Amino acid sequence: MPTTAIVNIGSLITNDQTLDAGLLGELRDAALVIENGRVAWVGSGAQVPATDRVIDAGGRTVLPGFVDSHAHMLFAGDRAAEFSARMSGQVYAAGGINTTVEATRAASSADLERNLVRLATEMKSSGITTFETKSGYGLSVEDEFRALEIARKHTTETTYLGAHVVPADYKNRGEAGIDAYVELVMGEMLAAAVKAGAKWIDVFCDRGAFDADQGREILEAGRMAGLAPRIHANQLQPGQGVQLAVELDCASADHCTHLSATDIEALAASNTVATLLPGAEFSTRSPYPDARQLWSAGATVAIATDCNPGSSYTTSMPFCIAVAVRDMYFTPEQAIWSATLGGAKALRRADIGHLSVGARADLIQLDAPSAIHLAYRPGVNLIHSTHLAEDFS
Numbered sequence: 154m155p156t157t158a159i160v161n162i163g164s165l166i167t168n169d170q171t172l173d174a175g176l177l178g179e180l181r182d183a184a185l186v187i188e189n190g191r192v193a194w195v196g197s198g199a200q201v202p203a204t205d206r207v208i209d210a211g212g213r214t215v216l217p218g219f220v221d222s223h224a225h226m227l228f229a230g231d232r233a234a235e236f237s238a239r240m241s242g243q244v245y246a247a248g249g250i251n252t253t254v255e256a257t258r259a260a261s262s263a264d265l266e267r268n269l270v271r272l273a274t275e276m277k278s279s280g281i282t283t284f285e286t287k288s289g290y291g292l293s294v295e296d297e298f299r300a301l302e303i304a305r306k307h308t309t310e311t312t313y314l315g316a317h318v319v320p321a322d323y324k325n326r327g328e329a330g331i332d333a334y335v336e337l338v339m340g341e342m343l344a345a346a347v348k349a350g351a352k353w354i355d356v357f358c359d360r361g362a363f364d365a366d367q368g369r370e371i372l373e374a375g376r377m378a379g380l381a382p383r384i385h386a387n388q389l390q391p392g393q394g395v396q397l398a399v400e401l402d403c404a405s406a407d408h409c410t411h412l413s414a415t416d417i418e419a420l421a422a423s424n425t426v427a428t429l430l431p432g433a434e435f436s437t438r439s440p441y442p443d444a445r446q447l448w449s450a451g452a453t454v455a456i457a458t459d460c461n462p463g464s465s466y467t468t469s470m471p472f473c474i475a476v477a478v479r480d481m482y483f484t485p486e487q488a489i490w491s492a493t494l495g496g497a498k499a500l501r502r503a504d505i506g507h508l509s510v511g512a513r514a515d516l517i518q519l520d521a522p523s524a525i526h527l528a529y530r531p532g533v534n535l536i537h538s539t540h541l542a543e544d545f546s
């Protein structure tokens with residue numbers, strides 16, 4: 154296996170806490186050696202060992218590839234008209250999801266896959282090297298199975314979200330229809346998701362979607378079937394979603410827009426990552442959560458795109474970092490950490506989100522003298538190149 158050195162790195166973000174070099178483990182004038190797709194050596198550019206190949210970073214910043222731990226990429230159509238109406242003064246309601254459900258059910262598998270690939274390509278050009286994607290726009294046994302089968306061809310981080318909303322064909326039947334849908338989600342549809350190779354199970358636990366009791370039942374059923382739980386919690390209003398996430402040891406509680414002091418304490422004392430989604434508040438013109446409270450309590454915080462056609466149609470992690478800094482009061486360093494190692498922790502992955510020895514060599518070359526420029530230069534594409542571990546073998 155050939156070895157590769159990346160030399161002449163102006164600023165290297167390792168996220169390696171053992172270096173005693175700040176939250177981001179930043180080394181100046183650094184170099185990195187890669188062997189078998191893994192980081193094999195990190196250190197000063199003056200001491201780099203000989204390798205088969207050399208890449209000159211030209212003084213650029215090198216940082217771990219972004220880890221997008223929350224996206225919804227299996228859908229058809231768009232909702233530009235709904236966005237325009239909302240920006241003209243209407244209030245966001247979760248029911249808009251049904252518009253996408255109809256379009257998704259009507260689309261061919263080839264079209265769904267083409268759309269996924271288009272979005273994944275956008276993500277890679279914005280520096281994302283690992284993405285999670287959920288189902289949740291099929292909401293029938295066949296359509297959820299189809300979405301997850303397509304997803305697993307493109308990522309290992311696939312999430313079954315049959316419990317996104319109750320689809321119109323069940324909701325129209327009132328309480329009995331809702332109960333029947335919850336049964337389906339925990340029964341036949343769950344079995345199909347497992348067969349399709351889903352890794353995670355998620356529930357949208359909020360106003361207009363599922364309550365905490367339904368969420369608990371569904372996530373426990375998923376866990377019994379071998380899926381690991383995560384949850385959409387406390388986006389539209391305060392509620393029990395975050396407490397449920399901690400109770401069930403969910404890998405992450407996502408959104409966390411409306412948090413009580415008790416929620417923050419519970420997160421800080423748990424292994425559940427608080428995943429904030431700046432694109433969602435931005436695109437629904439909603440109040441932003443204050444990340445300072447989570448950081449000062451000691452909670453682990455991630456940032457993700459929440460890419461979806463209704464409430465956050467972005468694939469740009471640099472955009473999310475800029476908004477997180479400006480409007481959620483992350484420091485630039487915290488935002489960069491949350492979009493890399495924070496995202497990895499939200500997926501319970503130890504091999505990504507950092508560039509210490511042993512990590513996958515998923516990394517970004519940034520056309521800037523420091524990673525802070527990601528927030529400092531909003532809307533400017535600073536991604537010079539995105540490399541996956543496989544590119545080096």
Ligand SMILES: [Zn+2]
Pocket residue numbers: 223224225385459461
């Ligand atoms: Zn979401």
